[in-house]
Amino acid sequence: MISPEWEWWQDGVIYHVYLRSFADGNGDGLGDLPGLIARLDYLNGTPDSLGVDAIWISPCFPSPDRDYGYDVSDYTAIDPRYGSLDDFDRLIAEAHRRGIRVLLDLVYNHTSDQHPWFVDARTSRTSPHRDWYVWRDGRPGGGPPNNWQSVFGGKAWEWDPATGQYYYHMFLREQPDLNWHNPEVRRALLEATRFWLERGVDGFRLDVFNAWYEHADYPDNPTKLGLRGFDRQHHIYDVDQPEMHPALAELRGLLDLYPQRASVGEIFIADPVRAASYCGDRGLHMVFNFEFTHRRWDPRAFGAAIERADRSLAADGWPCYVLSNHDLPRHVTRYGGRHPHEVARVAAALLLTQRGTPFVYYGEEIGLPDVPLRRDQIVDPPGRRYWPIYKGRDPNRGPMPWGSGRNADFTSGSPWLPLRRDFGTLNVDAQRRDPRSAWSFYRDLLRLRRVTPALRRGEFQRLSRPSRDGLAYVRIAPGGQALVALNFRAAPVRLEFEHPIEPSDWSLGLAAQPERAAALTPDAIALGAFQAVVFIRSG
Numbered sequence: 115m116i117s118p119e120w121e122w123w124q125d126g127v128i129y130h131v132y133l134r135s136f137a138d139g140n141g142d143g144l145g146d147l148p149g150l151i152a153r154l155d156y157l158n159g160t161p162d163s164l165g166v167d168a169i170w171i172s173p174c175f176p177s178p179d180r181d182y183g184y185d186v187s188d189y190t191a192i193d194p195r196y197g198s199l200d201d202f203d204r205l206i207a208e209a210h211r212r213g214i215r216v217l218l219d220l221v222y223n224h225t226s227d228q229h230p231w232f233v234d235a236r237t238s239r240t241s242p243h244r245d246w247y248v249w250r251d252g253r254p255g256g257g258p259p260n261n262w263q264s265v266f267g268g269k270a271w272e273w274d275p276a277t278g279q280y281y282y283h284m285f286l287r288e289q290p291d292l293n294w295h296n297p298e299v300r301r302a303l304l305e306a307t308r309f310w311l312e313r314g315v316d317g318f319r320l321d322v323f324n325a326w327y328e329h330a331d332y333p334d335n336p337t338k339l340g341l342r343g344f345d346r347q348h349h350i351y352d353v354d355q356p357e358m359h360p361a362l363a364e365l366r367g368l369l370d371l372y373p374q375r376a377s378v379g380e381i382f383i384a385d386p387v388r389a390a391s392y393c394g395d396r397g398l399h400m401v402f403n404f405e406f407t408h409r410r411w412d413p414r415a416f417g418a419a420i421e422r423a424d425r426s427l428a429a430d431g432w433p434c435y436v437l438s439n440h441d442l443p444r445h446v447t448r449y450g451g452r453h454p455h456e457v458a459r460v461a462a463a464l465l466l467t468q469r470g471t472p473f474v475y476y477g478e479e480i481g482l483p484d485v486p487l488r489r490d491q492i493v494d495p496p497g498r499r500y501w502p503i504y505k506g507r508d509p510n511r512g513p514m515p516w517g518s519g520r521n522a523d524f525t526s527g528s529p530w531l532p533l534r535r536d537f538g539t540l541n542v543d544a545q546r547r548d549p550r551s552a553w554s555f556y557r558d559l560l561r562l563r564r565v566t567p568a569l570r571r572g573e574f575q576r577l578s579r580p581s582r583d584g585l586a587y588v589r590i591a592p593g594g595q596a597l598v599a600l601n602f603r604a605a606p607v608r609l610e611f612e613h614p615i616e617p618s619d620w621s622l623g624l625a626a627q628p629e630r631a632a633a634l635t636p637d638a639i640a641l642g643a644f645q646a647v648v649f650i651r652s653g
């Protein structure tokens with residue numbers, strides 16, 4: 115059960131810093147910790163800040179970068195390209211000074227093949243770390259131990275000629291899976307977690323946590339129709355094994371030794387009901403709810419997703435919401451069509467007025483779309499493998515356009531991924547000066563959320579009848595209520611209510627399109643094109 119006192123991770127908004135692309139402090143073209151520290155005022159702590167409560171930093175540990183940081187070769191160090199441990203300590207201190215908590219990204223399903231544990235494991239079948247990874251003999255007639263597939267393409271088993279066995283890798287062959295059945299592995303990972311807790315981090319995002327365990331007998335997964343090999347299987351033996359629950363309880367026990375720490379799990383092959391089973395006092399604080407990321411731009415789909423998340427999590431979980439992240443096309447690219455700026459604002463209102471913790475992906479606050487890239491500019495392994503059917507994740511990981519200077523003021527060197535060509539106009543500086551920009555709307559929404567308990571904690575109740583044009587709902591808290599109405603379309607709409615309201619009770623808190631209609635009547639609201647409004651009432 116959620117404790118009766120509200121925790122920061124329930125009340126707050128978490129900003130996802132994809133570190134490599136956020137801000138470069140030393141001119142090597144890669145974002146880094148000093149660059150991030152220099153931009154903390156942007157995030158919180160001054161009257162002109164965006165106003166977020168926490169940051170989640172993508173992996174900043176030493177990595178050969180086969181999967182851009184998600185192949186870790188040392189869990190208790192900072193990659194020198196991102197800075198030093200001193201820089202990290204400074205980041206924590208400077209962030210805390212501004213009221214920003216810091217979450218790290220722990221990649222515990224696999225290591226890099228360059229991690230000393232794996233380097234040792236592959237030296238011989240009797241090496242001390244051999245059993246830290248998943249080694250199996252081939253099938254009697256030859257070939258890999260079972261039919262499991264890698265997420266990034268090809269088989270999930272790699273033959274190791276030196277020791278005559280296969281090892282398992284759910285992702286790249288350079289990302290061997292750790293053997294979570296081995297208690298030494300669990301102990302080592304808990305120790306790494308403790309290391310960062312002792313340094314003052316406020317919590318963690320756990321990469322593909324529900325894939326940590328594989329079925330101990332390694333049976334074939336049943337097959338089904340699908341596009342890629344991985345999609346042609348029911349993943350019943352390579353994810354969601356029952357051992358996950360005690361493992362999470364153990365991790366939670368460690369987190370609870372420290373005050374106000376939080377965890378959010380990246381669930382793989384999401385399902386809200388299963389996600390809920392991992393939340394609670396003996397599990398994770400939150401599990402990512404990716405429902406918003408695979409919806410069409412259709413209010414009925416979003417309304418259903420909200421109700422489903424609320425329903426499945428009611429008892430022992432706290433919802434969270436995300437529209438974009440480093441693995442998916444940005445939502446302005448998914449939904450924006452010919453109206454990216456307008457859609458960015460409606461989407462912001464949708465994300466930031468839910469009962470649940472919102473995650474904001476860097477750049478979405480300026481309505482940043484993906485960066486169009488050519489084949490020869492793609493560096494992400496699945497993009498290189500599946501181009502042009504799947505272009506990988508580089509387009510949604512573009513450098514942050516801070517200003518109109520050289521390289522958008524992201525780096526004084528040469529950026530690791532190309533910038534969008536329009537950074538001269540689409541950048542943070544320009545939007546901060548413009549009260550009508552997406553940035554200003556995000557900041558205003560974040561402020562309103564902060565001073566309106568109903569927006570953070572109130573129960574969700576749908577107000578409008580199902581409509582393909584828009585969505586209206588109320589958030590009901592003991593001392594006040596908020597009414598949110600969103601027009602998803604480029605034409606005015608009228609949203610009929612399921613039950614009547616008293617229009618004079620409500621005062622306008624915020625409007626995405628101040629000059630356009632937002633007229634409340636007892637049984638409907640009329641909204642101008644792409645209007646998004648929040649009305650407030652006390653009592």
Ligand code: ISL
Binds near residue numbers: 181
């Ligand atoms: O991005 C995907 C496909 O190209 C997803 O299937 C993604 O691999 C999956 O959501 C797991 O993601 C996490 O673990 C990966 C890493 O590449 C992702 O960046 C990370 O978010 C392996 O560590």
